[in-house]
Amino acid sequence: MSKPILETRDLAKNFGALAVTDNVNFALAPGARHAIIGPNGAGKTTLINLLTGALSPSSGSVYLAGGDITGMAEYQRVKNGIARTFQINTLFMGLSVIENLYLAISERMGVATSLVRPAGKDSAVMEEAVRILNILKLEEDSLTEIHELPYGRQRLVEIAIALALDPKVLLLDEPAAGVPTTESHIILDAVDSLPKDIAVLIIEHDMDVVFRFAERITVLVRGAILAEGSPDDIAANEEVQAVYLGEGSHD
Amino acid sequence: MSSFLNEISTVLVFGLAYAMLLFIISVGLSITMGLMGFANLAHGSFAMAGGYVTVTLVSQMNVPFAVALLIAFIVVAFLSIPFERFLYRHLYRRPELDQVLLTIGLVFVSIAGVTFIWGPDPHLILMPEYLQGSINLGFNIFPKYRIFMIVAGAVIVAGLFYGLERTSIGAKIRAAVDNRRMAESCGINTGRIFTWTFALGSGMAALGGGLGIQILGGIKPVFAFEYLVIFLIVVAVGGLGNIRGTFFAALILGIIDFAGKFYFPEGGAFVIFAVTILVLLIRPQGLFGKA
């Protein structure tokens, strides 16, 4: 494996006596398609929050392209190339799709504090917004406010915003959660067609999605890594099977 | 040395009496904010209503003070129910700003209302004989009413904690404050809990309004605004929805406020605000609030 783009060393997070993340040593290769699976309460979202800086770890460290970013604030990590989507839509509900993208892009391009020039006059930002709209086929909804969109379309905007940040690492927290199965293929197609140079880490419950998408899988149980390997390895791993069968199922 | 003891005991007794009053009034506000997530700036209006009910009963109908307090508690508790049912409930999920503005509107209306009925001047009542005059405790002389306020406050606090810790309705309220969704999934009707808790909190405020007439120099229409800030400060410092926290916050702030005014008669009023700012900057969630 080449030098990892994102890496954790002995990463741990405790809420009181409860270890939600337990000495996780994890590496994400550049351009990887990597999935994290695990039963409910395994600490998957907590791990994402530790990677993005939304939470700070109790101990251990996080590295981006070899540099220690453990003490770096969330917004700085974004500027350094880590983008995420949320398990539950976290969007600007009262703004249109294009404005949602506009905010992300103007921040990335460093013009968000410009006080004088009218917002729409910055062609570079506008062109980038339109480019992202086209990639995710959101053109028809450009001016629709988020709260008027069906949930599935909102999920696409989550991905669109992350993409608008031009990330090196993209963390997808259950991108198809809450979307009816009949529509989830649209989201999964979008995930499939993400640019190859972005390292993608996906948290997912649906095993079909995981095995279709991931080249590498990490299994997280009670905050600790239980197993890691190729999809075939994981499918054959008896411990993993025991966890999944023993705990009933994934939902 | 004896003058030192004298000063300290004065500050403690007067401060403690004020602190008890602050707790009795603020606890309902704390629960409303912690349990319902509702910023009820009209809480002071319910306390004010209690004060006016007490004044009217005692001075116009010759009802004994203690009985008047009890009636004020019951009347205001019941009066508050329609407010919760028909007005506040619609705004539980609305932004804080809406809640703040609606309840500021209620404060204005309540101030106008009591001024129409009772006029703009402060109303005082003649206390029953057993609460008049002073009591000599050997090292210092204290007004009987302050001592009564402390004792009454302690009884009410004890009763409240007993009710919350030992009764089933108390357990339900605590469960709902801690984790509303969990409580609902256990089959607790949180809507009804909200209503009864709100009524209880408003009743307590009314009780405080009646008890405070003597200590705060009479009841007057601006009460609803003047003391609201203090109640909010107590709630914020104690941590929203944290009853124990509200108690300790009232204790600390009540005594500090009195000490500030006692030692710096010129500018002591700002001491309590400075302390509040300091505390909330170090612990934004309040002294005892959940992070």
Place this chain on the structure above:
Amino acid sequence: MTAITGADTAATAEAVKFLQTRHRFHWAEVLPWVIAIAVFYLLPGYRLLATQILVMILFALSLDLIVGYAGIISLGHTAFFGTGAYITALLAANNIPDPLIGLVAAAIGAAVLGFLSGWVLLRTAGLTLLVLTMAVTIMLGELANDFDEITGGFDGINFTNSEIFGLIEIDQLWYTSSYIYVLVVLFLSFLLIRTIVHAPFGRMLIGIRENTKRMSAIGTPVHQRQVLVYVISAAIAGIAGALWVQVQGNVTTGVYAFELSGDVLIMIILGGTGRLYGAFIGATVFKILESLTEQILGTNQPYWQLTIGIVLILTVLFARRGLYGIFEDIGEKWKDRSQ
């Protein structure tokens, strides 16, 4: 209008055009200024009230920047209004009577206070922030009363302004040049605010209002930006406070009144938040309603509190977007019918 590559579908082209032209002036935006000038000539007896309204519009605009745009709830905006007022008055009373220097000093002083208080206060949110903004304002009011040898206490300090540019005297009796002076300052400040809210900075503020969590996740240092807008807002509120006392030639500790914080918040709610002209409508309606109630029903009973209380409750329950929102709705209906 610049063509944007890739905007090939009708929908994207329309979206791009909308964003590119949104900041343009609508003909109706001339109305407030026409009305303000008309009042000056047609209703000279109401110039005092009109001057107060103009100042309150500016104060309300400053509050709308943080409440309506950035979503920061404050019940303590008089801290900046009062500080601006006192700085100006104290300068004038101490041999620096130039009104323009007074305005600039007020803006800077209020901005400094905004920076210091904002940096620490804005780490909190919700009720805590509300309590802290109130506490700071009340504390400043208490201090102003305590140091009454400097502030003049309830009686206040009287002062005179020098002429603007050494030419125009601010008359404190007939509100002729002073009305124009306030109107010009309001107009220039408004242009500045309007530019800011249509610039990327203004859009960014709306993002913070809509979702701070998402803003952090797109790389926005939310706290820094909140402090920045707080400082800008404080400076403008300071200018409003300066104007308020300059036209009267007197300042009292009343400029720190906590009630004024509530009043100005009510103004923008009445008018409609986050839409600039809401401040114009709200401040005007509030002051006219106040003066009408007092003239017709008198001040011996609290009719004014009753009126404003009821209006406020009705606004929150039934017209959350304020009077401006109602006008927008009527405008939409009218457009539909004429098409």
